Amino acid sequence: MTADDRRVARYAAAAIALSVAEAALPSPLPGIKPGLANIIVLVVLARHGWRDAAWVSLLRVLAGSLAIGQFLAPGFFLALAGAVCSLAVLALAQALPVRWFGPVTASVLAAFAHIGGQILLARAWLVPHDGVFYLLPLFATAALVFGTINGLIAARLLALPQGKATS
Amino acid sequence: MSDSLPDGLRELLRTAAGAGGGPWHRLLRPGDGLLLLVSAALVAVSYPLLWRGGxxxxxxxxxxxxxxxxxxxxxxxxxxxxxxxxxxxxxxxxxxxxxxxxxxxxxxxxxxxxxxxxxxxxxxxxxxxxxxxxxxxxxxxxxxxxxx
Incomplete structure (x- = not known):
């Protein structure tokens, strides 16, 4: 157990708490939710790099689904597909110049990747019909709105003086 | 009570309580604004594109x-x-x-x-x-x- 492990565990705990809290929110359409746990992933990405962010994100999907009783249910695989796609996009977004692109860009791109991964898995597995793409504009709108809000919150957290415990 | 919260969450709550300071638009870098405009345009275009089939x-x-x-x-x-x-x-x-x-x-x-x-x-x-x-x-x- 290294200091790295403890740091990842701490961040993952925060992300899990947010995703469990969020599961209690009503949603007009299954799949549309704020994705508050991604704020934590963005903060970890900026402070500690992609590897830690991937750990936090995947631990969040795993433990979050266990906590709300979704483990190995369709929702779990959709969340996993979304998380894997957004981590891939975040890895690519790391190459963008930091002077021009901040956490909001990372957040919006990750949100789009998230719904992209989910809808492709849903098309391939759950609803094998092109009708699922009918929902894409709604999902994309939600991704843009929540991606922007989460990115702003992450940017604001990152602008805070860093506490001892999280350094 | 707040001592038992994970640090990330405590930070978040502190920010929600207004401790962060500074206006929100300062958090946007030039490329962010550009990306938001392009994304908004693409999302807007996706409605007629994907819903026209009906x-x-x-x-x-x-x-x-x-x-x-x-x-x-x-x-x-x-x-x-x-x-x-x-x-x-x-x-x-x-x-x-x-x-x-x-x-x-x-x-x-x-x-x-x-x-x-x-x-x-x-x-x-x-x-x-x-x-x-x-x-x-x-x-x-x-x-x-x-x-x-």
Missing amino acids: VADRAIVKRDGQLVTELALNVPRRFEVEGAIGTTVIEVQPGRARVLSDPGPRQYCVQQGWLTRANAVAICAPNHVTLQLGGRGGANAGYDSINY
Whole structure:
């Protein structure tokens, strides 16, 4: 157990708490939710790099689904597909110049990747019909709105003086 | 109580309470604003692009799977098809079509009422007649009344 492990565990705990809290929110359409746990992933990405962010994100999907009783249910695989796609996009977004692109860009791109991964898995597995793409504009709108809000919150957290415990 | 919270969450709560300071727009870098504009435009374009498939523009009438006629959905008219057990009457109005009457015993296709979306279909099985709406996007685009 290294200091790295403890740091990842701490961040993952925060992300899990947010995703469990969020599961209690009503949603007009299954799949549309704020994705508050991604704020934590963005903060970890900026402070500690992609590897830690991937750990936090995947631990969040795993433990979050266990906590709300979704483990190995369709929702779990959709969340996993979304998380894997957004981590891939975040890895690519790391190459963008930091002077021009901040956490909001990372957040919006990750949100789009998230719904992209989910809808492709849903098309391939759950609803094998092109009708699922009918929902894409709604999902994309939600991704843009929540991606922007989460990115702003992450940017604001990152602008805070860093506490001892999280350094 | 707050000591038991994970650090990330405590930070978040502190920010929610207003400890962060500074106006929100300062958190946006130039590229962020550009990306938001481009994304918003793409999302806006995706609505007409992906939802257009539902608009029907013609009624396709078939007997025994063979095309009998295609009626444009812009002029009101009636069309009679001779089927296996009698005459099915199709009624077309701007943007919609229905089976007005059919000799079938259970009248399913008549009771289905007006069809308005592309690929919606009314099947008068006893008389071997079908009425289907076609859209701009081709046979498989958009809406499918059986699957969706």
